[in-house]
Amino acid sequence: MPQEIPTYYQEDAATNAALEAADFDYTLGDTSLPPEEQDVVVTVEKRRNLNSSHPMLTWVDFRDEYLDEMLRLEGRGGSFSWSRCASCEAENPLFRCAHQICHGPEMFCAACIVQKHNCLPTHWIEEWDGEYFERRSLYALGLVIQLGHPPGYSCPTSRPAHKDFVVIDVTGIHTIRVNFCECDARVKHRQQLMRVRWWPATVKDPQTCATFAVVRLFQMMNCLGKVSAHDFVRSLELLTNNDGLTPPPVDANYRMTLMMKRAGRGHSPSGVRGTSQAELALRCRACPQDGRNLPDGWNNINWGEMPEDLRYKYFLFLAQDCNFRLINRDVGSAATDPIIGDGLGYFVNHARYTEYLRSHVSEEEISTCSGFQAMFLANRKRVKGLRTTGVGGVTCARHNMWRPNGIGDLQLGERYCNMDFILFSAILNFILFYLILSYDIACQYGKKFWTRMSELPADMRLPSSFPTDRVWFKVPNFHLPPHKPLCHSPFSFHWMWGAGRTHGETVEQNWEFTNGAAASTKMMGLGTRHATLEDLFGFHNWRRLVSWRGIFTRRMRENVTEGQIHRDAFDAFNAAMEEKIPDKVASWKAWVHDWESEQHADGTASPFEVKEKVTTMKEIRLKLAKEELLRSGEGIEVEREDTPSTFISMGLEIEESQRQLSVDAKALTNPTPQQEHDFLKRRTAISKRIRAFRKLQRAYMPHVRKYLTLSQQAQWDSDSEKDAEAIRLFLPSDIADKRMRVKACAEGLPEVESSLREAEAHEALEALRQGLRVRTLTNRFRLRNSTGQRALTRGQGILRHNNVKIHKAKTPLPRELQVLNEEDVRALNERTVTAEERAQRETVHDLRDVEEGGIGDYGVVALGEGRRTLSWIWYAAKAGEPTELELVEALRVEWCKAYARMRRWHEDVVLVEEEMRRTIQYGYWQAGEWLGRSVAREGSIGEELQEGLRAYALEQAHREARTCEELKSKWSYWRERGRLYLERATPASNTLLPPEPREWEADQEDDDGEEGAPDYDEEEEDAELD
Structure with a gap:
């Protein structure tokens, strides 16, 4: 039966038929131009097509449609796809393939889904549980891959492979049940794997292999993108995890739609256009947030009557700094590559930010008391050809989370106008009790802070009633030593009441994670770069949030252990001092409390320093x-x-x-x-x-x-x-x-x-x-x-x-x-x-x-x-024997430092306990939000979309609730240890509580090396920054 020629091939078919005709004349006529027209150049203007030239501009009006279609896929789709099995027509099928290119949206029964994947064992399966889909593996459904025979055939002499046989594919890392064929002893196991395009990891008794497809993919990414094997495998691990994560997408539309989906904008009747500023950013759950994780009526407390141990729990610790690696070339324009969702995530509102900077064009860079920055100033003055010379950022100083609206581009180095706008954007509409700001040049930045604030737009300023003595400026621990000695005590976290073990270097740690994107974002257009970095900041925040499960446990364990050591050491030291010079000890203690309770300017006499003039x-x-x-x-x-x-x-x-x-x-x-x-x-x-x-x-x-x-x-x-x-x-x-x-x-x-x-x-x-x-x-x-x-x-x-x-x-x-x-x-x-x-x-x-x-x-x-x-x-002293006065001064400094160290460990136990409580309460609040979203658009949309919306919202709500219960169980032991420590009931030996649960020790490795967490080791990092 002859095959019908498609319409779009008919013209070519007619030409071919003419060529085969006997009377077809192959001779071309005279195509030369007259002499007077030979030098004429004809220019044909390219037809403008907005849809192809600027697709982002045409896509903006369809954001709600794209979001709805994405959420529709969270459900089962139309009734035709799930009422009966697409293969055997059994009723109420529960399974579908997660890879839509495999079978589309059709639903299958368990037997059929397994049978159809005999040749596709590295696909993931989704099971409908009545409310939403949950991921299942073909291993769990009973799929067995028989090597050495055609698919569907069994081997009479088969030999099972290792029970945890691992196959790495582009879809993730899979555990597959494999049987080797023993019919022909000459065909080795490694050969049987190679013949189905699985590359064995070892020659003898292979238990792990990678598909040819994933090996080729890595080769190309390694050669072109310089992706390391470690990063490639880590991305496959994240793709495998059943935690809602996907690998970083490459399309700006997908990035923005995914952010809106995760923020619940698809469930809101107002849709994408109703998104408020910074709503798409993932917020820090451990920082105090009114209405989400603080006790009811907390802002009605009389702060003057509140005990010290309760007041500093409501401090907001922030850290800010600049990164001059994330530069951006001046390529493209805002018209051809616009910012989609301006100010809705981690970047400040670009339009408003630019307008504010126009009034500060001539402002110079911030000076520093360190004195060395001028050596490199020439490097930063070369801004020709750059749209941005870097970015400024704000994080929470205790949890390494990027703040919503806490990122902004720099145009000419590190200037007050840039950092002021970014900082106040990061705390906009945030109810503050105390603001503790960590900045490597805090000694200069805080001098005219309130004057500069008055130049910002009125809605960005702190309320006029906010006390000026509740904003403190500190220098991060590692950055402080190179400053002038006059800055050391006033700007140190070590000598600040309520600081706990805060070191203030979190923004530096976060830059280390983002610097890997410097090369790839350098030549991007404005909108594409913003979308890429927004996705990177969000990814960092999510993985940081997941890692708290182990980080808070480690912190509490260290605080209780080290806190007891420092308390015992101080008690012994203090007893000796009170016996010899009790009047001095009382005055020292009062001096420490007075010093730590307020922000000091440089040059103020400090109980932690000996004032000794160097003789010249x-x-x-x-x-x-x-x-x-x-x-x-x-x-x-x-x-x-x-x-x-x-x-x-x-x-x-x-x-x-x-x-x-x-x-x-x-x-x-x-x-x-x-x-x-x-x-x-x-x-x-x-x-x-x-x-x-x-x-x-x-x-x-x-x-x-x-x-x-x-x-x-x-x-x-x-x-x-x-x-x-x-x-x-x-x-x-x-x-x-x-x-x-x-x-x-x-x-x-x-x-x-x-x-x-x-x-x-x-x-x-x-x-x-x-x-x-x-x-x-x-x-x-x-x-x-x-x-x-x-x-x-x-x-x-x-x-x-x-x-x-x-x-x-x-x-x-x-x-x-x-x-x-x-x-x-x-x-x-x-x-x-x-x-x-x-x-x-x-x-x-x-x-x-x-x-x-x-x-x-x-x-x-x-x-x-x-x-x-x-x-x-x-600490070299002057020559000669110290006088009694000099000895007392030295003892005073050591006593004050020991007392302050003991207080910092005690405070961190209080802070970590509060951060654990806030994290759990925020999770329950978030679960309630998702439950409300599950019915937010009922009656106004189709049944298929409603099911997808409801499925996604219920899945998120159940996940939040499960996580909260897991964290309560996970943290209960060390929270109790912290409570007893605060009551001074825990001696150095753990006699008041049973030994730490064995199950906690068993999964300690997972906590210390949380998958996808930033590359730095926080436990080591904190030790470096003490």
Whole structure:
């Protein structure tokens, strides 16, 4: 029977028939143009088609239709598809394939669905339970795959594979019941798998395999998208989980529709157009939210009469910062790639944001007291060709959740106008009791906070009745040390009432998760980039929410355990202090409470610091000059115009010049002729000063040579053979024997040198501390914000220059006060390198051909506050025995810090307990919301759509309720432990409660490594940030 030719092929068929005719003339006529028309160019304008050129613009009017169709699929569809089995016509079929390309929306009975998937074992099945669909596996329905025979045939000598035989496919990770064929012993098991296009993971007794399709998919994604095997498998794991998640979609329409579906907009009679600002964002359930997770009548409480332990439970902790990796090229336009759903999710309202920024075009970047940012400022000024230079973001500072309307693009660095608008958008319509803001430049940001707020739109400002002393500014723990010392106590979370164990670095942790999208979003248009990042922020928030199941358990466990340790340690310390100085302890306690109860400006006296002024060389010289003047006035003869202090000062200045020249010379292993000439000029100048010094030395130390050791005398005699920087001056301190020193020197000369040496050492120590602070902050800033060879090379040069300064600062110290070893020169967050690491560095040093003693380009090894030991350079005291007053001051600082640490652990137990309670209450509130949505559109829509809406709403409501019950059970043990700890009823040994349940220990691995959670390990991260 001849096949009928489709209409759209008829023209081609007629042409082919003509070509086959005998009289068809293949000769073409004369197609040449007249000479006068040969240079004429005819331009045909492309026909404009809005639907193809700008599909997003035409799609906007159909958003409700798309949303309804998506929700319709949550139900069974029309009665024709579910009244009878599509295969055997049995009544009330309950199963369908989740992959619509398999059988469409038809429903099947259990036997038929299994039979139809004999060749498709990696599909997921959905079962209707009377209210909504639940996922089922073909393994659970009894499907058995027989290898070595055609589908549907059994093998008389089959051998079952491992019961947990795993097959990885593009649809996810599946457990499949497999039987191997034993009819032909020559065909190995691995060969049977290969013949059905399953690639075995092992050669012998394979228990895991991947389909050819998923292997090819990974190959392409790895080559083109640089997707790692880890990320690829993790995405398949998320696709497999029965938790409502899907892998990140690639289509902006799908992203937006999915956000609206999850936010319940399809169930609202007002539809998509009725969506309010930030409604599509997933909110933090552990932060206080009126009407959702706070007790009834909480805002009617008299805050002045509320106990301290209850007040800080209502603090809102936020953290904000900028990310300069998420830049965006100025490609496309808002007309061709518009933002769909502006301000409905995590980004601020773009139109309103842009309008506000127009009045702040000339505003400069925010300054910082750290002082190093200017080194990299040039990198951030290059904005040509960029639509945005980065993004600013706000998260909750305790739970790592992005705030609704808490993200905004930056146009020119980090400016007040950008960060103010983003922050106030993130707290818009939020009822506040206290606002605690963590910001790495909080010391500058808070100075004119209320003045700048008055420039914002009226509806974004805090109420005029809101007390200004209820907004506190803090610097994150890791960012605080490089700030000026005056900022340390006022802006530290460690010394803040109600802060608990908050470290404020959550926004930095979140940037680490989002930075992976920097390359892919760099060249996107405005709307596509916003949709992609919105989806990424939402995905992060959801996985973070899921991970709380284990995170809160770990936090409470750590708080109770460590809190008891710190409480016992403080009690012992406090008992000893109250026995010796009870009046001091009482005043210390009152000072700590007064300090922690309010925000302080820099420079305010702190109970956690010892105010010690560093004595400088200039001050010592002035003091000595006054003493010499006093001696002249009392009739004591000063024998020479050159006084002992000027003689010693001259010697110290020469030694400093020698050190500078030595460091500079060693830093250049192969100097140029010009550099050699410069060194020669400096050596000549030093030699002239040494000759002048020797003349004075003959007066103040006339017989110094005979009091030197034999080796020192040899050095004295060989001065003419050495470079100027190698000549030793032999000041009084070079004579080791005290009696010989007194004989060799004029009266009082050793004491003069000792005073000047001490001042020199304190100056050098302060310079060393400052250099190490700069090194720490420079490293952090360079790693966060510098990309590309040019920027990194410039940053490396800055680090090398700073390391030279550190080396120069530490050089004079070994002979003063205390020996300064190489391992002592480390920053506050750096630990001592091990012997193995030191040997490895020496090997690298040798390979680089760096001269011994030269300036190496070493890295640093960082460690958190809770695990490190301080180098003595950070608490070096003045020479001499401490007075009783100095001892009391030191004890005061240690007592106040120990008391504050104990209070922070106690507070965190209260906070974590409250966060657990709020999370559960929010879940029950959310379940009630979904139950109400299940009937919100009844009577106004068709039966099929109504069933889909109801099925989806009931599924979400039941899931929320089940999760709440699971969390109550999961957290009950440690919540009870926390309650007993707060009542001081829990000793160090757990005698008041039975051992921790075994089932909790069994699934601890799942909690610690929650699938899909951000890549950082919070437990380790918190330890680093203590």
